[in-house]
Amino acid sequence: MAISLRGTAKNNAANAGNVTITMPGGVAQNDVVWVIAVCGDNDGVPTVTRVTTGYTDLSTQGRDGSSFDVGSMVSRKVQGATPDSTYEFSSNGGTDSGNAGCLIVLTGVDTATPEDATTTTLTAANTNANPPSISTVTDNAWVIALGGSGANNNAVYSAGPSGYSNFITDVGLDTTDGIAGLATFVKTSFGAEDPGAFNGANDATGASAGYSVAARPASGAAPTSLLFVSQTQSPAMLAGAMVR
Amino acid sequence: MTLPIPYDGAAGVKDDPAEHEAENLYANYRWVFRLVNEMNAESVLNLKRAAQLVLHARAFIRWYDALKARIDREGVSRDPDWPFDRRVGEVLDTVRGVFSKRECEWPTRAAMAQDLAQLRTVCDQTHAWMEANQAEYRNGFTVTKVIDADGNMTDEAITITKPAAFATRIATFRALFA
Numbered sequence: 001m002a003i004s005l006r007g008t009a010k011n012n013a014a015n016a017g018n019v020t021i022t023m024p025g026g027v028a029q030n031d032v033v034w035v036i037a038v039c040g041d042n043d044g045v046p047t048v049t050r051v052t053t054g055y056t057d058l059s060t061q062g063r064d065g066s067s068f069d070v071g072s073m074v075s076r077k078v079q080g081a082t083p084d085s086t087y088e089f090s091s092n093g094g095t096d097s098g099n100a101g102c103l104i105v106l107t108g109v110d111t112a113t114p115e116d117a118t119t120t121t122l123t124a125a126n127t128n129a130n131p132p133s134i135s136t137v138t139d140n141a142w143v144i145a146l147g148g149s150g151a152n153n154n155a156v157y158s159a160g161p162s163g164y165s166n167f168i169t170d171v172g173l174d175t176t177d178g179i180a181g182l183a184t185f186v187k188t189s190f191g192a193e194d195p196g197a198f199n200g201a202n203d204a205t206g207a208s209a210g211y212s213v214a215a216r217p218a219s220g221a222a223p224t225s226l227l228f229v230s231q232t233q234s235p236a237m238l239a240g241a242m243v244r
Numbered sequence: 245m246t247l248p249i250p251y252d253g254a255a256g257v258k259d260d261p262a263e264h265e266a267e268n269l270y271a272n273y274r275w276v277f278r279l280v281n282e283m284n285a286e287s288v289l290n291l292k293r294a295a296q297l298v299l300h301a302r303a304f305i306r307w308y309d310a311l312k313a314r315i316d317r318e319g320v321s322r323d324p325d326w327p328f329d330r331r332v333g334e335v336l337d338t339v340r341g342v343f344s345k346r347e348c349e350w351p352t353r354a355a356m357a358q359d360l361a362q363l364r365t366v367c368d369q370t371h372a373w374m375e376a377n378q379a380e381y382r383n384g385f386t387v388t389k390v391i392d393a394d395g396n397m398t399d400e401a402i403t404i405t406k407p408a409a410f411a412t413r414i415a416t417f418r419a420l421f422a
Contacts, residue, residue: 011268020303022271025278054389054399080390082292082401085275085300112394154258173258 001218003142003186006031006105010170010180016041016093018051019101019172020086027083027105032114034058034213035103038072039091040150040178040206046071046097051088054080058115058213061148063123065207068176070150072209074119078111098172100180104144109215116141116190116216123210127151127203129181131161131210133194136187142215143187145195149179151206157181158200169198187214251328261325262314262335266342269307269360273348275300276367277421284418289410292401294381298374301367308364311335366417378410 007024016039027033035055039046045062048071055075062071071091077084091099122132129147136143145161152175160167160183169181187193195212252259279297283290317323319332336353343349343356350356374381383402390400 009271012264022268022275022300022303025271025274056396078392078394078396080399080401082290082399085279085296111392111396 001108002140003106003108003215003217005166005184006107008102008104008166008168008182010100010102010168012098012100012170012172012178014098014172014174015095016046016091016097016099018088018090019099020088021101021103023083023085023087023103024105027079027085028107029079029081029083030111031079031083031105031107032076032109032111032215033079033084033087033103033105034074034076034144034146034182034215035087035101036072036074036146036148036180036182036211037089037099037101038070038148038150038178038180039093039097039099040068040070040172040174040176041093041097042068042150042152042176043094045069046091046093048073048089048091050075051090052084052086054084058119059121059211061121061123061209061211063125063207063209065125065127065150065205067205068150068152068203068207070148070178070207070209072148072180074146074211074213076114076213078114093176093178096175098174098176098178100170100172100178102146102168102170102180102182104166104182104184106142106215108218110218113216116214120212121209124208127179127206127208128197128199129157129208129210130197131195131212133192134212134214135192136190136214138216139188139190140217141187141190142217143185143193143195144182144213144215145185145198146182146211146213147180147198147208149206149208151177151179151203153177153203155179155200155203157198160198161185161195164195260338262311262338263342265307265310265314266339269304269311269339270342270346270348272300272304272307273343273363274346276304276363280414280417281421284414287406288403289378289406290401290403291381291383292399294374294378298371298381301371304367305364308360311339363420366420370413370417373413378407380404
């Protein structure tokens, strides 16, 4: 079964206010939601805290910039029989901090193992979030590139990684803006995929965190990657292992 | 023919906050309808949905009131969040555009304004009634945690017998929509 997009949503708040993102109206049981929550601050790396329950937190990343810092979190939930209608997070940024969040709802995802690979991350002391390479093991997995930045230039990401679709972004405007974004790519043949950077929020005094997530399509088949025997093993060693 | 100039077609221009508020208004309008529709059809009262309905009814009011404050300034005083003078009807046009692109259409701007004002009133009455008479909705989010066969932790909503008074109220609410 192929993965398809149910919808995306976003929201923001100034003054480190709680952000409540309203789900796309069609979210249904067994849809899988991935979300990035971001806080921009200038007093050190802020902490982002998920308020909505039932999510698995895949990774939490933060970075000090030379002037502006970022705290972020990526989480995931398989929706139950009564789907959530909102996602909410808070942060410990001060009244000069901006919060922003983006989420994506996919259908056709393997609900037993929603991720096709371990989430990869990369932080940087600049604001163009750069999700790193991730290696899928199943054909037609979706790579979701997620980015979060702390900056002070009233900018948003102008574009997602090159070649990516379903790009959305939002920004909580304040002394330090919190910028969030995501975009997707269908990796038709399993293997390594390097999304590249989000574009537009050019601020060398800020900081960013990039995440790459791989969504596994639902199917009855096992992952399609092959297990290679090490070339350094001798035939005798292999023969001994087979006998045992 | 000359093309209209987009307000955000220049470096450094921020998005109109009224657009953000209109998007949020629609998002909560959508969920108010979905929840009222589902709860009206169900034979039981799903407490998670009840809690969601209270949340989205109140959120609809919040975003409605924010937009109403901007509308009331049009032609009277400058919107403090917007560097340009707003013409009368500008914010309602923004709201209408947000709803129209999702195929929620009204014959006129005035008809839309009237209906949204009525919905605000009903949302206010509904959440107040639920807080007074169905306060067990507060347990709707303290749902039973379920670890399913796949190892995912999800939630199972608590359901109770649907009280007749609630059934009547939700049916009336549902009837507001076409």
